[in-house]
Amino acid sequence: MSVFSLRDIRKSFNGNAILKGVSLEAEAGEFIALVGPSGCGKSTLLRIVAGLDHADSGEIRIGDREMSQLTAADRNIAMVFQSYALYPHLTAGQNIAVPLAMRKLTGMQRLPFIGSLLPGQRQVCADIQRQVQTMAVSLKIDHLLDRKPGQMSGGQRQRVALARAMVRNPSVFLMDEPLSNLDANLRVHARGEIVDLHRRAGVPTLYVTHDQSEALSMADRVAVMIGGNLLQLAAPQTIYDDPSHIEVARFIGQPRINLLPGKKDAHGIVQFGALRLASPSDAVSDASVTLGVRPEFVRLRAEGQGALAARVERLEFLGSEVIVFAKLAAIGETMLAKVIPGEVRGLVAGQAIGLDMDPAHVMLFAEDGRRLPATPVSAVLRETARG
Amino acid sequence: MTQTLTLGRFFRLSLLSLGALMFLAPYIFMVSTAGKDQSEIFSASLSLIPQHFAYMANFTKALTRVSMQNLLLNGVIVCGLILVLQVVVAVPCAYALAKLKFGAARFMMALVMLGLLVPIHATALPLYVAFDKLSLLNSYTALVAPFSISVFGIFLFLQFFRAMPDDLIHAARLDGMSEAGIVARVIVPNAWPAVTAFAIFSVVAHWNDLFWPLIVVTNQSYATPPLGLLFFRAAEAGDDYGALMAATLIITLPLVIAFLLAQKRFVEGITMTGLKG
Ligand SMILES: Nc1ncnc2c1ncn2[C@@H]1O[C@H](COP(=O)(O)OP(=O)(O)OP(=O)(O)O)[C@@H](O)[C@H]1O
Ligand SMILES: [Mg+2]
Numbered sequence: 001m002s003v004f005s006l007r008d009i010r011k012s013f014n015g016n017a018i019l020k021g022v023s024l025e026a027e028a029g030e031f032i033a034l035v036g037p038s039g040c041g042k043s044t045l046l047r048i049v050a051g052l053d054h055a056d057s058g059e060i061r062i063g064d065r066e067m068s069q070l071t072a073a074d075r076n077i078a079m080v081f082q083s084y085a086l087y088p089h090l091t092a093g094q095n096i097a098v099p100l101a102m103r104k105l106t107g108m109q110r111l112p113f114i115g116s117l118l119p120g121q122r123q124v125c126a127d128i129q130r131q132v133q134t135m136a137v138s139l140k141i142d143h144l145l146d147r148k149p150g151q152m153s154g155g156q157r158q159r160v161a162l163a164r165a166m167v168r169n170p171s172v173f174l175m176d177e178p179l180s181n182l183d184a185n186l187r188v189h190a191r192g193e194i195v196d197l198h199r200r201a202g203v204p205t206l207y208v209t210h211d212q213s214e215a216l217s218m219a220d221r222v223a224v225m226i227g228g229n230l231l232q233l234a235a236p237q238t239i240y241d242d243p244s245h246i247e248v249a250r251f252i253g254q255p256r257i258n259l260l261p262g263k264k265d266a267h268g269i270v271q272f273g274a275l276r277l278a279s280p281s282d283a284v285s286d287a288s289v290t291l292g293v294r295p296e297f298v299r300l301r302a303e304g305q306g307a308l309a310a311r312v313e314r315l316e317f318l319g320s321e322v323i324v325f326a327k328l329a330a331i332g333e334t335m336l337a338k339v340i341p342g343e344v345r346g347l348v349a350g351q352a353i354g355l356d357m358d359p360a361h362v363m364l365f366a367e368d369g370r371r372l373p374a375t376p377v378s379a380v381l382r383e384t385a386r387g
Numbered sequence: 388m389t390q391t392l393t394l395g396r397f398f399r400l401s402l403l404s405l406g407a408l409m410f411l412a413p414y415i416f417m418v419s420t421a422g423k424d425q426s427e428i429f430s431a432s433l434s435l436i437p438q439h440f441a442y443m444a445n446f447t448k449a450l451t452r453v454s455m456q457n458l459l460l461n462g463v464i465v466c467g468l469i470l471v472l473q474v475v476v477a478v479p480c481a482y483a484l485a486k487l488k489f490g491a492a493r494f495m496m497a498l499v500m501l502g503l504l505v506p507i508h509a510t511a512l513p514l515y516v517a518f519d520k521l522s523l524l525n526s527y528t529a530l531v532a533p534f535s536i537s538v539f540g541i542f543l544f545l546q547f548f549r550a551m552p553d554d555l556i557h558a559a560r561l562d563g564m565s566e567a568g569i570v571a572r573v574i575v576p577n578a579w580p581a582v583t584a585f586a587i588f589s590v591v592a593h594w595n596d597l598f599w600p601l602i603v604v605t606n607q608s609y610a611t612p613p614l615g616l617l618f619f620r621a622a623e624a625g626d627d628y629g630a631l632m633a634a635t636l637i638i639t640l641p642l643v644i645a646f647l648l649a650q651k652r653f654v655e656g657i658t659m660t661g662l663k664g
Binding site: 071085 | 558562
């Protein structure tokens with residue numbers, strides 16, 4: 001059973017549709033990363049889930065409770081903001097204590113001076129202090145509790161923000177690009193910490209980022225959102241190997257996927273250079289399709305060999321691998337090939353080469369971006385011959 | 388700073404000094420006059436330093452002829468009440484206009500702008516009539532009530548609050564604060580520079596205000612400092628300028644001292660409202 005679900009969330013600002021029907025379900029303790037390009041509505045979706053903004057339509061459930069009508073405070077959702085949003089006038093310790101104080105103390109007990117005279121207030125305050133301390137120790141920020149946010153580094157603030165969000169045992173945890181203000185080293189380190197923390201707390205988490213490597217490396221499942229639509233929700237490996245939409249393929253993967261125009265004939269055969277793919281479907285003949293192949297499945301061949309003739313434009317050395325940019329002779333598109341450094345020895349810009357694509361890893365997309373099934377034709381022929 | 392005195396710098400400095408002297412001249416003259424006796428003030432010679440120091444005599448007169456404590460106390464009560472009410476009203480208003488979305492927000496913004504354009508002199512007469520009908524003339528209420536809503540204050544806080552990050556308010560809502568709680572626990576503690584700046588504008592304006600007290604107060608026991616000076620002149624038949632200047636000095640002194648003490652925060656507040664929070 002899903003512990004947290006969104007159904008058909010829609011939202012528009014001044015007639016501009018920003019969210020166009022987003023649905024999503026999370027299992028208990030699942031870590032879902034929501035990725036998408038800037039401006040696709042990720043933060044808007046989080047704000048709606050948190051109750052800080054209202055959807056035009058749609059349903060938000062936590063457990064078996066419908067949340068749409070509840071206020072932000074009643075949803076028991078915690079959120080870490082991109083800017084951390086710590087209270088500048090309070091120390092780290094006071095910051096972490098705020099959500100506890102707001103829940104455990106009555107309005108009277110929270111008043112300055114008078115509050116401390118009321119019965120029971122002391123007990124609760126001591127309790128809160130203890131919880132803050134435990135949280136701080138587990139995040140290794142106990143030595144910072146007396147500092148104000150202005151006196152802390154970005155990484156320290158990020159941990160205080162995490163602590164403030166975690167301290168009250170929320171039922172869902174939202175994070176909006178919590179690492180984007182950190183430097184590259186710290187970011188990789190903090191990734192591990194957040195995943196670790198999530199394991200221990202076991203709270204379903206929706207983690208927004210526009211950094212695909214963050215999403216792929218941290219999440220149990222990745223949701224790719226583009227232009228207000230949630231195009232695919234699947235395990236990181238599936239998202240990468242088996243994208244269900246051309247936009248997903250285009251967005252995920254570094255260096256980017258090669259996309260080449262092609263045509264499908266009446267028999268459902270797509271031919272590209274010497275490569276032939278069968279895509280059984282009832283589509284009309286001569287339909288335009290797009291072939292996609294990841295750079296690591298492109299092979300370099302000597303001139304005159306391989307399925308495609310090309311000319312090297314430049315090489316990009318990345319240490320363990322080299323990216324070869326090669327312009328296809330037939331259509332003038334630039335194709336990327338990711339190879340190990342040994343393979344490019346002696347290769348120079350301007351040199352003519354041949355390229356091969358691994359037929360098993362070529363994907364086919366319809367004109368509207370949907371993924372089409374595709375089988376290399378040689379395999380089809382062999383099967384029919386055998387059958 | 389060890390800057391050489393170039394010609395241009397010399398010129399700039401002299402210009403500034405001249406300007407400062409022009410603005411300070413009346414005050415210096417006041418301090419000087421407060422120490423002169425009657426005959427010297429009306430003599431033909433004009434000297435800055437009194438020939439016989441009559442400070443004691445003049446200050447004694449100033450302090451005994453009218454109840455100076457009463458005037459100062461009234462000033463403090465009226466300015467204090469006005470300031471507290473203005474802040475209590477303006478802060479929530481500005482918060483709502485800056486950070487909450489509601490239908491009439493634009494309309495209310497327009498009203499605030501309009502309010503900035505209407506001087507107290509335009510509404511003085513209807514207000515006077517109203518207080519008269521309510522028999523509230525000669526009271527603290529009449530002195531304070533018309534100023535309890537400061538459009539200028541709303542405007543100033545509005546600019547300041549707009550610069551506060553939305554995420555801070557979102558975080559507060561998620562932490563379980565009510566809107567009133569957000570104003571009291573998040574907005575105000577972070578808005579001290581703006582409040583300080585506003586406090587100085589407000590106190591200076593109302594401490595020195597003669598126009599409105601003159602209209603609604605005829606009873607000496609409710610007189611604010613500037614109005615007290617008028618009564619003092621009347622009581623003194625209007626020609627004991629030495630004593631009058633001594634009284635004026637006593638009345639302006641609290642503000643001058645307060646400004647010197649708060650100078651740093653004052654400048655800070657002014658610049659903070661211009662920058663983003
Ligand atoms: N209050 C608002 N009024 C009008 N338009 C808005 C509002 N909030 C967001 N938008 C628009 O909605 C779109 C999505 O914004 P959102 O902040 O959700 O993007 P995002 O996916 O979080 O991007 P980023 O990765 O840059 O944070 C943007 O085009 C933005 O201009
Ligand atoms: Mg965002």
